[in-house]
Amino acid sequence: MMTAAIIETIRSELSAALPRWGMSTCATLTFLSHSENTTFLAEDSSSGQRLVLRVQRIGYHSPEEIVSELSWIDALIAEKVIVTPRPLSDRDGLLLCDVPLNGSMRQVVAFEHMSGREPDPAASLSTWFLKLGTLTARLHEHSRSWKRTAAFQRKTWDFDAMLGARPLWGDWHAALGLRNADRQLLQRVADALAQRVHAYGQNSHRFGLVHADLRLANLMVDGERLGIIDFDDCGFSWFFYDFAAAVSFMEHEPVVADLQNAWLEGYRKIAPVSKADEAMLPAFVMLRRMLLTAWIASHSDTETARQLGTDYTEGTVAMGERFLRGL
Template sequence: MADDLAQDLKDALLARAGEALQHWPAPAQQPALLKYRENAVFRIVLADGEPAALRLHRAGYHSEAALQSELAWMTALRQGGLAVPASIPAADGRHLIALASRDRFAAQHADVVAWIEGVPLGQSGKPLAQPAEKQTDLFFRIGAAMAAMHDLADTWQPPHGFHRPRWDGEGLVGESPLWGRFWDCAGLSDQARTALSALRIRLQRALAKHADGLDYGLIHADLVRENVFVTDEGVAFIDFDDCGYGFRLFDLATALLKNRREPIYPALERALIAGYRSRRALSEESLALLPLFLALRSLTYIGWLAQRPEVPDAAERLSRYVAESLEISAALQIEA
């Protein structure tokens, strides 16, 4: 996504990254902009010669307490043996640095996390590049690592003041969902608005009816292809920016949603579930609700995109997201 940015924005982001980098022990350098989505992410080199990732957090997206909580959970997961980035403190020992408003930037926070050596599982909109057998192996590993993450979350005691968003009924289909009112956002046609409004009510009822007893706790909430790294040791998870409390099926649905067009999708779904079940229980009754969570996950992207008109091809993507959500939801056979 960084390649699509206007040069003046890139220049401003690089200057802001340079400002943030002054707080960490690092030689003079020009950070390399990798991604600009919720955060601006840069590859940097620290004083010891090791690469790391500098993150400029989107102003107003998460509170300082929420950002500190994200880093605390990542640290706990890493200490538990999960392959996730480690938080690297600034020169004064702080893990999160507040940057004052300046030029075109509002006040925001910055942090640095360890570099994960590996390559993303894939890119959205492009077919997976690995051979079919390798794909199923990777999805088994992703499922097992996801289950391990959920296990670690359940045994961890969050520190005082821990705060993360909730991907629950209110956060997904309530009056003010975490990623926006997908049924009532700019850019929708009247027909889409009507269809999504009706769908929201249907999904609200279905979730309320079936949610009791579902596995719920801390989740990553954004295990898309770009956030799963293939490493020499297996797989690693990055970008915990949207982590919070939610249904564990939401993590499974997120890992599957953008792979639905893959030629071997049924095999990928089976592999992910088998990997998950190799580490953690998942009943058939719960698994039957996976299509519901695929629909819920697809709707979040509509609200997310509507709040970010600067995204390239936003109108075309919005139309595609609406069509995908309605297609997935039309096939639901879950009683509301």
């Protein structure tokens, strides 16, 4: 359980390690968020330097997986595919750093700080989803052409990893407040989703390295610029699953239809979208919703889980009913 006291202990101990990233002892460290990982903003008033430190969740990613994530980010920056924060090495040239925190050795990654804020959901999101569609297509084009090293390792986000035999974010059957009748309904949804994604297939033109978490919290708006952060969940999945991730936590809202249209318009500026691809988007949105329902149950120590709780489960059941009616 990540309590406020534990977060403060990690913050204090990590603050003492800031000089290894070239920051003075007067630099301040502020807690940003706790989700899969725990992140902090470091600010050095004497130099004006700002960076974000990501303390990795214990046991989630292997060192090889984290280094692979950072190698993709570096390639995207080098080839100017998108705007995203650069990973920063410490004074020993290490990108993945071992730091003793809260009684155990934790892995920490530093990133450049990116200016901006997430898109305002109360404002018109269609403009940003138009841009996001274009950026997503550019990511996918790069993913298809980039020559990964033999050592590259990232998780595979297929059906079994989401809702099946090896659920990486927990078992959806354990969703908060899920009643038996609703569990049976969602089982029918899961079975229908399994049939849809298996029929769609995992050929290389449909399945590859994706960001997998392009939700609003991971988008940074500054003027006309749309930056992308947090590749921590990147892995191998369906390319068009990236749209489903983009509408996370608002999947049930009527605005999603407009956002989908804008996203597709932006995507088609870079790459084609087949009828089969477009037809799968509602299935991927439902798949993502059930995955997030499982995540909330298995990450009850996060602020997101505490805020959404059983209400999110009830919304998933309602979405599942609509999804089945539409088959």
